[in-house]
Amino acid sequence: MASSAARPSVVPQEQLASFQQHLSRSTRILALLGAGLSASSGLPTFRGAGGMWRTHDATSLATPEAFERDPGLVWQFYSYRRHMALKAKPNAAHYALAELARKRRDFITLSQNVDGLSPRALHPADQLKLLHGSLFDVKCSDFFCKYFESNNYTDPIVPALAIPSDDSDPTTTSTLAAKEADISDINVDIPELDHSHLPKCPECKSGLLRPGVVWFGEALPRHVMEHVDEYMTDEQPIDLIMVIGTSAKVYPAAGYVDLARSKGARVAIINMDANDVPAGGLQDGDWFFRGDAAQIVPELLKVVIGEIDVENMGDAAEGA
Structure with missing residues (x-):
């Protein structure tokens, strides 16, 4: 040592x-x-790029209301952050x-x-x-379900959340070296994802999993x-x-x-x-x-x- x-x-x-x-x-x-x-x-903090991720104010995606309104968009933002954090050491x-x-x-x-x-x-x-909390904790978003998993380092957590890349492997470091290095890049498409594409709770089978981070407005x-x-x-x-x-x-x-x-x-x-x-x-x-x-x-x-x-x-x- x-x-x-x-x-x-x-x-x-x-x-x-x-x-x-x-x-x-x-x-x-x-x-x-x-x-x-x-x-x-x-690791980017989203401050150096004016607080923007793509065309979105990053703080606007870190709320329970944003997840309820468009969980696909919020999960793409957090999948990106998980990916970046895993590429860092x-x-x-x-x-x-x-x-x-x-x-x-x-x-x-x-x-x-x-x-x-x-x-x-x-x-x-x-x-x-x-x-x-942690980007690598996930929990069920259903109020009545208490499912929680820590240290989930699967990247992407579901296939639909793979980070866009020119390579066949969506988790390669070329993503960091190219367009993913610019967190304000507005030229990367953000697909619309419905519930069927997003991580489901393995316990209650009905709720969506959400990132285990503390969002604005949460205790x-x-x-x-x-x-x-x-x-x-x-x-x-x-x-x-x-x-x-x-x-x-x-x-x-x-x-x-x-x-x-x-x-x-x-x-x-x-x-x-x-x-x-x-x-x-x-x-x-x-x-x-x-x-x-x-x-x-x-x-x-x-x-x-x-x-x-x-x-x-x-x-x-x-x-x-």
């Missing part, structure tokens, strides 16, 4: 030493993750955080990401709280929130919260930063944008590390996890 190759530091030494000294004596640690963590894995930050979880059992990660990269990096499941997963609340309200202090790839300006994320502070935590922010800081702003004693999380996070955590070899860890994860 260790790598002998020395890399130049990407973090100012004084800040690095200060952070690592605190990390070394920290036991109860939180990480709050956002889309910026996966940027080095090449966890980066060094995903693996570093997973290793920290193995080293510190009182470390939990609160992820706003649905891309499945943290689970694929073998992040211990009991220490990973997916606040917004966050109750079991996840209960676990997080239990951790946050424990009488023990919190030593550190790392805010990685997110501005944490939207609740409940912003509230977790504030609550961790109130329980004694120091705050470390890792982000590309110097303006992306939590709602409460920077305070004395905080660290701000500007740059690529895939480079910065492994260096910050090295004092606890050692050097990581992403290639070997990736091979181990793919074989698990």
Whole structure:
């Protein structure tokens, strides 16, 4: 797991030493993750293209009402996202955080990401709280059916949802290299699909399956929130919260930063944008590390996890 190759530091030494000294004596640690963590894995966030997918506002497709109105369109959008996420690979930050979880059992990660990269990096499941669900969970859309399946990596989930490609294999990487690389491309046909083409619930036989993500207007997963609340309200202090790839300006994320502070935590922010800081702003004693999380996070955590070899860890994860 260790790598002998020395890399130049990407973090100012004084800040690095200060952070690592605190990390070394920290036991109860939180990480709050956002889309910026996966940027080095090449995943689009739909922000860089003006929030558009084809001719559609991506946020308009992430609602229960949109699924009820046109489940075929919504499933094509999410099938595309599943496809892109499966073509991406966890980066060094995903693996570093997973290793920290193995080293510190009182470390939990609160992820706003649905891309499945943290689970694929073998992040211990009991220490990973997916606040917004996962693209690779599916559940029945029928109100009376409780069917739920996790870690469904079938691509496409049904044949009709294959991503258009010039190759005979609709899942080849040429899709990424060509038109699928442009998430705002309006020249890709979006066929109309009726219910017969879409994934059906294997339990009730009548309901459509839907992506197991939290859509706008829906509550966050109750079991996840209960676990997080239990951790946050424990009488023990919190030593550190790392805010990685997110501005944490939207609740409940912003509230977790504030609550961790109130329980004694120091705050470390890792982000590309110097303006992306939590709602409460920077305070004395905080660290701000500007740059690529895939480079910065492994260096910050090295004092606890050692050097990581992403290639070997990736091979181990793919074989698990």
